[in-house]
Amino acid sequence: MLSSVHWLWLVLWLHLTSLEDVEAQFPIPCTRQEALDSRTCCPLWNGSPCGEMAGRGDCAQHFLEGADLPFDYRVDWPNSFYDKVCACYGNFDGFDCGVCSPGWQGPDCLEPHRVDRKEITDMTEDERELFISNLDHAKHTISNRYKILTSNDTTKAGNFKFHEATVYDLYVWLHYYAAKKYADTDDDAAHRGPAFPFWHRIFLLFIEREIRLLTGNHNFFIPYWDWTRTDHCNICTNDYFGAVDPDGHIDQGSRFSKWKVRSPSCSFLNASFLLFRKPGKDRSADTLPTSGDVRRTLCEDNYDTPPFNKMSKHSFRSRLEGFDIPRDSRNLQSAMHNLVHDYFNGTMSHLPTAANDPLFMVHHSFVDKLLEVWLERHRYASYPESDEIHKAQKKESYMAPFFPLRTNGYYWNRNILSLGYKYIEHSIPHPGAVHIGEVYHQIQWLWPVVGVACVVLLCVIVGVAIKCKGEKKTS
């Protein structure tokens, strides 16, 4: 832990270094001058702030200790901008309490809603085509709900500039924003710590919702890509995310060949380059993780361990994220989640740009599936609490930059069914999956039994029918 003197230096230094551009995504009504001046982000829903009159939520003051404006606006989210934001009741959700929480639908958000996330190669052609065209639509349509903020100095409100962005680019931006390192450290709000899998779970739910609202396809879902089933990118074809040439350019026959990469290195919105990937071409990451890697990861009984960052050992989170690297003949420099990013040797391989590649979401959907398997097996575990955890990833810290406010610990005891989705197992049993094999054997010996039972039943029915006929004749 840093001493208070260290903190003082840190804050001083960050004030001096925070003059570069800083950004976030904001609900459009909260980007207006009066919202900024009054430090209030409580948009109207049906005529009242946060749908107060309809009993959806209220415009709540949030108090935080040490009321100084944070040196980095992600810390103590959203204290840098607003004192009041919407707090939604019941199943209401969203920055204005105008939408339903994941898992609910209907005018009063009382009807359950659930989607099944399938393995991407298990989707029918129609499902896959719809998925890809919904993504493409999101990439090319300006969001009417959010804007992006750019500013060169968060301590001077007047320097804010808000920009329109497409729905998909908002999502890219959000990841870039959360993944930016805090100036002093190797840490960020969404990686290298206990919040990693939960932040990404909420991130996927965010884009799922925005795409549903945009397209009206309420059952839009993000499939998962089980990379343990293949030794190469089996979805790098024009049917999926695009074939690539030796230079990493995406084939013209794929819609993704026209996708512009949003990157902080050249003013985020003025994209000048395209998606690229060279799967397996990075010598230090020329292979995908195996089912053995997954098994070892799931065997880790501690959710996370000190120092709760990339140095953590015997930590499920650190193994899943890919910092705890198996020492074997593969000579890997990264593992699991990180290895898949590195494997692509392109847009996917750098934190600030990774989410530009649509492969990101199917990869993270599988990572999310693994999180759920682990949580199911470790119901007694809890979100770690320690002074060693970075401030942004503490259990009680609000996840930046989501509205309404939710702490990192909020989602721990909420399983995915309560969030409106579940994972469907791959249609072909995995050669390495013991439990699926067992079920298969049970079914194998079950068939003869079912067959015999059917024959017996048929004989009884025929017998009864003959007897009835006989009785009818005699009566």
Ligand SMILES: *[C@@H]1O[C@H](CO)[C@@H](O)[C@H](O)[C@H]1NC(C)=O
């Ligand atoms: C930040 O932007 C404002 C307005 O565009 C400008 O006046 C100011 O000089 C800039 N500050 C720095 C440190 O670049």
Ligand SMILES: *[C@@H]1O[C@H](CO)[C@@H](O)[C@H](O)[C@H]1NC(C)=O
């Ligand atoms: C992008 O470039 C255009 C024209 O060169 C410029 O007007 C605009 O301000 C730039 N946008 C950003 C976010 O820098």
Ligand SMILES: *[C@@H]1O[C@H](CO)[C@@H](O)[C@H](O)[C@H]1NC(C)=O
């Ligand atoms: C791709 O792999 C090469 C060779 O290992 C490496 O030098 C390069 O930095 C990688 N590029 C990206 C974008 O990951």
